[in-house]
Amino acid sequence: MTEPDLFGYTQPPAEPTEYIVYHDESKEPGFWHIFLFVPEASRGELIAALEEAWRNSGYHGQHRHYSDLRSSSTGHSMADCWLQILHASFQKKIGSGMLPFRTGQDRARRNPPRTFSRPLGCRMAVFRIENGLKDLSPSMDQTRRVELTFRMGLQGACHYFHDENNPMVLRHIYIDRERQYQRPLDKEWILEKLRKRFRDYCRLPRECGIEGEAVSAEDRIILDAADILLGVIRNFYITPDLSALNPRRAEHCRMIQPLVDDIGKGQKRMINSRLGVFGTLSTARIEGDQWIFAPLHKETDSNLSSHPELPL
Secondary structure (H helix, E strand, C coil): CCCCCCCCCCCCCCEEEEEEEEEEEEEECCCCEEEEEHHHHHHHHHHHHHHHHHHHHHCCCCCCCHHHHCCCCCHHHHHHHHHHHHHHHHHCCCCCCCCCCCCCCCCCCCCEEEEECCCCCCCCEEECCCCCCCCCCCCCHHHHHHHHHHHHHHHHHHHCCECCECCEEEEEEEEECCECCCECCCCCHCCCCHHHHHCHHHEEEEEECEEEECCCCEEEEEEHHHHHHHHHHHHHHHHHHHHHCCHHHHHHHHHHHHHHHHHCCCCCCCCCCCCCCCEEEEEEECCCCCEEECCCCCCCCCCCEEECCCCC
């Protein structure tokens, strides 16, 4: 007999979703991780849309990180399209139709709305360490603190998105860079910790690796899109008054408001939407030797509560 899933439904177990995960981080204020979960079968279509928007924008900057766009109108146009593309990529079901997006003006000066050929089923997780890394054990160097919070964020997201009836497999993990502070990340330490702590419905094959150096141009564009999404989310949460931002950046924050609102509805209300349970936004801090977790909020931490499943 099939056990009820975390929403109380009894259904046959699904085939595991095979993901490639893309990670980036931001250091202030606090320490932020973002994980983009891209189903292996959806990777090509997502890359094609991001590349088309990049070409059409005319952005020729050396870097596509959000902090590097600055006052570039072409860079902001690229970011406009990438945010729309990512929003559409989170669609899980056809529902009332496919979500549209734009890839900017082509050479014929056309800017028609587009849709993906099918729901891509991508997912996003943002995990913020409220006080940065300074409260973690003094016996750890700074890089180990990054490794620990990386593992916690990725493990928590995998458990949040899946259950016994909806298993998953991690095929590969791409990171923006391998060197953190004094040394490169200990990738094997992260992977072994994940293998020991993953629930049965989350698989991490031995051939799964973490790569931050030899990243192809195709995978790099998804990493850069993750960086832009994290930059916008970070601005949204740390800026009480969006009018204080550059107008283009303020508009980017308004573009992600529907995503933030949907995530705030919770799993049970989102499960039957066309996006499904596509995202999580959470924060954590240490009090004494206890990790305290909560949903990410713009202003107050009054909803913080003890979480038993992510021990230090």
